[in-house]
Amino acid sequence: MKVSIKLDDFEKFSDPDLLPDGSSFEFWECKTDFTRTIYVDGNHPDADDGNEGTETRPLRTIRRAAALVQPGERVLIKKGRYFETVRDVNGGTDAAHMVLFEGEDGAVITGAIPWTPCFVSSEGYRQTPVTDESELFSLNRADYFSRSGAQVWMGDLPMDGSLYEYGVNPFFQMNLQSMAWIPRRGSCARIMDAHRDAGALDLDAHLTRRGMLFMDGKRMKQVVRPFELWEQENVFWVDDTYKRLHLHLKNNDDPRNHSFEIAVHEQGFMPRQAGLGFLYFKNLTFEKFATPVKCPQYGALCSNCGHHFIIENCCFADINSVGVDLGFISHCHFHDGIRGYHIVRRNRFERCGIGGMSAVPTRGAYLEHMLVEYNVLRDNGFHNLALLFESAAIKSHYTRDSLYRFNYIDGMEWGEGIWLDKCNANTRICGNIVLNLRHVDHGGIFNEATLEPVLVDHNLVAGIGLHIDAKGVRSGGNAIYEHECEKMTVLSNILLDCDGEAIRFQYTQPQNRRFLGENRRVALCRENRAIGNYISGCSHGIALATAQDASNQNRILGAKISECCMLEKNEHHNRVSFREIFGFESDENPILRVERKDEKITVTRENESRTLSLSLTVGFLW
Numbered sequence: 001m002k003v004s005i006k007l008d009d010f011e012k013f014s015d016p017d018l019l020p021d022g023s024s025f026e027f028w029e030c031k032t033d034f035t036r037t038i039y040v041d042g043n044h045p046d047a048d049d050g051n052e053g054t055e056t057r058p059l060r061t062i063r064r065a066a067a068l069v070q071p072g073e074r075v076l077i078k079k080g081r082y083f084e085t086v087r088d089v090n091g092g093t094d095a096a097h098m099v100l101f102e103g104e105d106g107a108v109i110t111g112a113i114p115w116t117p118c119f120v121s122s123e124g125y126r127q128t129p130v131t132d133e134s135e136l137f138s139l140n141r142a143d144y145f146s147r148s149g150a151q152v153w154m155g156d157l158p159m160d161g162s163l164y165e166y167g168v169n170p171f172f173q174m175n176l177q178s179m180a181w182i183p184r185r186g187s188c189a190r191i192m193d194a195h196r197d198a199g200a201l202d203l204d205a206h207l208t209r210r211g212m213l214f215m216d217g218k219r220m221k222q223v224v225r226p227f228e229l230w231e232q233e234n235v236f237w238v239d240d241t242y243k244r245l246h247l248h249l250k251n252n253d254d255p256r257n258h259s260f261e262i263a264v265h266e267q268g269f270m271p272r273q274a275g276l277g278f279l280y281f282k283n284l285t286f287e288k289f290a291t292p293v294k295c296p297q298y299g300a301l302c303s304n305c306g307h308h309f310i311i312e313n314c315c316f317a318d319i320n321s322v323g324v325d326l327g328f329i330s331h332c333h334f335h336d337g338i339r340g341y342h343i344v345r346r347n348r349f350e351r352c353g354i355g356g357m358s359a360v361p362t363r364g365a366y367l368e369h370m371l372v373e374y375n376v377l378r379d380n381g382f383h384n385l386a387l388l389f390e391s392a393a394i395k396s397h398y399t400r401d402s403l404y405r406f407n408y409i410d411g412m413e414w415g416e417g418i419w420l421d422k423c424n425a426n427t428r429i430c431g432n433i434v435l436n437l438r439h440v441d442h443g444g445i446f447n448e449a450t451l452e453p454v455l456v457d458h459n460l461v462a463g464i465g466l467h468i469d470a471k472g473v474r475s476g477g478n479a480i481y482e483h484e485c486e487k488m489t490v491l492s493n494i495l496l497d498c499d500g501e502a503i504r505f506q507y508t509q510p511q512n513r514r515f516l517g518e519n520r521r522v523a524l525c526r527e528n529r530a531i532g533n534y535i536s537g538c539s540h541g542i543a544l545a546t547a548q549d550a551s552n553q554n555r556i557l558g559a560k561i562s563e564c565c566m567l568e569k570n571e572h573h574n575r576v577s578f579r580e581i582f583g584f585e586s587d588e589n590p591i592l593r594v595e596r597k598d599e600k601i602t603v604t605r606e607n608e609s610r611t612l613s614l615s616l617t618v619g620f621l622w
Contacts (some may be wrong), residue, residue, distance in 0.1 A: 013457055013491065016405060020453040020489070025403050026369055028341070030172040030280055032098045034074045038065045041078035062086055062101070062109065063561060071097040077284065077347050079106035083113060085165055086269045091306070092278025098310075101269075103284040111265030111289035111300070112214065113163060115245075117155025119255050122246045125226040125239075127152075136477050146230035151252040156244050156560060157262070165265045170290035171211035172242040173382065175320070183332050200469040202384040209238045210290040210320050212263040215255075219318055219351065219382075220247065263290040263320065270302040272418075275337045277308040284314045291321040293383070294390050296332070297358050299325035307338040312345045319352040321383075327359035327367070327397070340367035340402070346374045354390060355415060359398040364518060366425065370402035377407065381415040386441050386467060391415030400425040400452075405432065412437040417444040417461070417491040423517050425452035434461045441467035443481025443504065449516050450525055453487045456480055460601075462496035478504045479538065484513060484523040490530045494594060494601065495538060502556075507545035507567035525568070530554060532591035534603075543567055547582055555590035 002488040017024050038053035040062050049064040051057040059065050062082055065075040066089040086109075092098035127146035130136055135143065161167035180187035208222045213236045221235045229237050229248045233602075236247040244263075249255060268286045271279075282302065289300040299322045303309050309326060316323030326342045328335055339361050351357030356377045361367045385391055393409045396402075401421060409417045409432065416436035420427060425449065434444040444461040447454050466477035477499030482488050483506045495502040505528045513522035526548035533554045535541050541556035543565040556563045562572035564585065576587045593604040602611050 006425075013455065015429075016430055017403075019401060019403070019428055020404065020455040021069060021426050022583070023403070025371070027371070027599075028095055028308075030098050030100070031095045032072055032100070032621045033096075034072060034093070034100065036070075036073040038069055038073065038075045039078065040065050040082075042080045042082055043078065064087070066101075069099055069449055071099060071278070074100035074102055077101065077107040079102045079104050081108045083110055083265070085111075085265050085267055087272040089271050089279070090275070090281075091158070091273075091276030092308075094278060095308075098278040098280045100280040100282065101284065102282045104317075105283070107283070108285040108287060109268040109421040110287050111268060112212075112261040112263045112287070113158075115157075115213070115260040115262045119153045119155045122152040122154040122167050122229070124250050125246070127227055127230045129225070129227050131466075140499040146227070148230050149252070149425050150230045150248050152229045152246055152248045153255050154239070154244055154246040155255070157242075159243070163264055165267070169211070169242060170264055170266065171238045171245070173210045173292070174206065175208050175210060175293045175385070176206045177293055177295055177388065179330065179332060181331070200473065201387050202470055205384040206293075209242075210266075210292060211238070212288065212290060212318070212320060213247070214261040214263070214288065214318070215249070216256050217261075232431070252334045261288065263288045263318075266290055266292065267298055268300045270298070271304045271306065274305040274335050276306045277338060279306065279308075280310040280312075281314055282310075282312050285317065286314065286319070286323065287317045287550055289319050291319055293354065293385060293388070294307075294330075294358065296330040297322065297325040297327060297360060298329070299323055301325075301359065303327070303342070304336065305329070305333070305335040308341045310343045310345075311347060312343070313347065315348040315350070316352060316356065317348070317350045321352070321354040322356070322358045323349045323352045324357045325359065326357065326370075328362040330360070331362050333362065336363075339365055340399075341369045342367075342371070344372045344375060347376075349375065349377040350379055352380045352381065354385065355380055355392045355395055357393075358390070358395045364398070364423075366398045366400035366423075367396060367401055367402070370396065370399050370404070372402075372404045372464070373406050375407045377409045377412075379411040379413070381412040384414045384439075386414040386439060387469065392419035392446070393417050395419040395421060397421045398423050399427045402427045403430045406430075407432045409433065409437075411565055412440075414439045416440055416442055418445045418451070419446040419456065420448065422449040423452075424454050425451045428455045428457070430455070430457045430459065432459045434459065434464075436463040438465045439467045440464050440478070442483065443478040443500075444498070446481045447482045447485055447488055449484045449514060449523065450488065451486050451516055451521065453489070454485070455489050455491065456493065457489070457491040458493065460492075460494045460496075461498070464498040466498065466499040476500055477539070478502070480504070482506060484508050484516070484525075484529060486523050486525070486527050488528045490528075490533060491590065492532045492605070493534075494534045494592065494603065496596075497537040499539055501540040501543045501565070502538040503530045503533065503541070503551075504543040505530075505567075525549070534590070534592035534594045535559070535594075536594070540565060544584070551578075551584045553587045553589070553591050554585065555592055555594075
């Protein structure tokens with residue numbers, strides 16, 4: 001099938017506010033003229049939760065202010081560290097009557113407390129591994145002691161249950177999922193699911209505990225077995241009583257020379273009442289929360305099935321799993337009501353174990369009008385849990401009439417960059433920069449299981465690495481990837497230095513295709529288009545699923561294995577044979593031309609030149 005592409009396809013989307021159907025995104029903003037401000041200042045000498053909440057007689061806790069604030073009012077949080085989980089709160093009623101939680105610079109909501117135990121030398125534990133059962137019963141005392149000379153220390157965890165959220169010690173709770181993603185009979189957490197090849201998983205990542213230890217503000221690596229303390233530096237182990245931590249520092253340093261914190265609270269903000277709307281969070285830092293690994297999805301900030309949240313200029317750092325969740329927790333939770341209309345803008349997500357933001361609506365109803373823009377997401381995905389298929393800097397399900405644009409993603413360790421999972425409609429991913437994702441099972445940008453139009457355009461994706469599982473199986477490493485989709489357009493992107501394909505429209509065997517959407521139809525791997533993209537230094541250029549997909553006006557340079565591929569036929573081609581056999585890539589004048597020098601890229605399109613900085617600029621309209 002030969003597809004003719006006109007310049008109008010490019011010019012139509014010169015406006016970043018447009019959705020794939022050509023309509024404009026329906027923006028909304030807070031229009032509230034706040035009638036009252038409630039002050040919280042934990043450092044004020046007269047702060048007390050019995051006060052009126054004025055600036056001179058402030059409240060001590062955010063928790064108390066949240067219980068008092070009404071629609072059309074705001075809570076102003078002064079500089080300080082607030083060790084809290086906020087649950088009892090009133091929502092707003094509309095854009096003119098929102099509830100605002102605003103922080104002054106330096107307002108931090110934390111899930112961590114100082115840890116100041118009496119450190120003593122760690123004794124009474126085997127310091128060496130065993131290779132078979134006979135070594136467990138060796139009479140040679142030397143077999144039990146390491147020769148590394150490591151100095152390992154131990155200290156007790158606090159036993160005051162009031163310090164732990166709901167009195168539950170997170171150092172007792174594993175990162176193993178608490179329930180299966182699909183709650184069918186006989187289902188269980190995926191690590192134990194008979195349908196999964198457990199040998200491909202990194203079991204240690206599941207067996208570590210939710211509680212985290214920080215030394216001088218930096219998260220320490222957790223190991224699962226005591227002897228690993230004598231093999232590695234700057235690590236800690238939760239002993240089998242769950243009441244004590246053991247640690248080995250670099251160069252056998254004494255822990256008494258350092259300051260420590262332990263993350264003991266699961267969340268910072270989650271309304272007790274489900275379905276609240278019109279809540280606004282501004283200029284707040286959420287840090288060091290022992291959130292559970294999804295499913296269920298619980299972020300440090302959780303909407304609990306809410307709608308019309310604005311999250312702006314906030315920071316989410318050192319979170320065990322996910323920073324923000326804006327969905328419906330899991331498929332085990334049932335809630336009807338308005339879905340979506342969230343704005344997530346100009347936030348920072350750093351060192352979140354699974355990813356920055358997640359949203360799953362459940363019950364086959366869409367998240368509507370999601371606007372996720374101008375966020376910076378760095379160095380997330382530190383848990384090797386990508387084969388749970390929920391790890392990504394940004395991950396949403398069932399989005400409709402939504403924009404994911406101008407986000408900067410850099411340094412994801414395990415997982416994708418932007419992942420729209422299942423049954424998306426009229427959604428656009430544009431103007432994002434996605435860099436240096438180290439272990440990617442699918443793609444830097446990934447659209448999955450979708451029958452309706454999705455547009456991926458004007459993004460820069462570079463440095464996408466392969467995923468290698470515990471068995472050594474290599475997969476992924478693609479810049480842009482779709483799985484079981486139709487009507488997806490990949491337009492005018494710059495795709496550089498990826499271990500897999502620059503663009504891969506995956507071919508799924510008919511027997512493996514899922515029923516999608518309310519009409520329960522399978523995707524036929526058709527009507528996906530790759531148009532006017534610049535590709536350089538990838539292992540493969542463009543992989544089409546079937547001849548019912550199309551590619552044209554792409555510039556492919558330096559493909560290490562093949563320029564073009566037809567997956568249904570398992571055929572690899574160069575541009576000449578792709579054109580002769582299928583009629584693709586017929587235009588000899590690619591739309592994009594790119595010159596690279598150091599950290600800058602100069603892009604020319606239709607005689608218009610633009611210069612971008614890889615490290616600083618989110619560019620649009622190459």
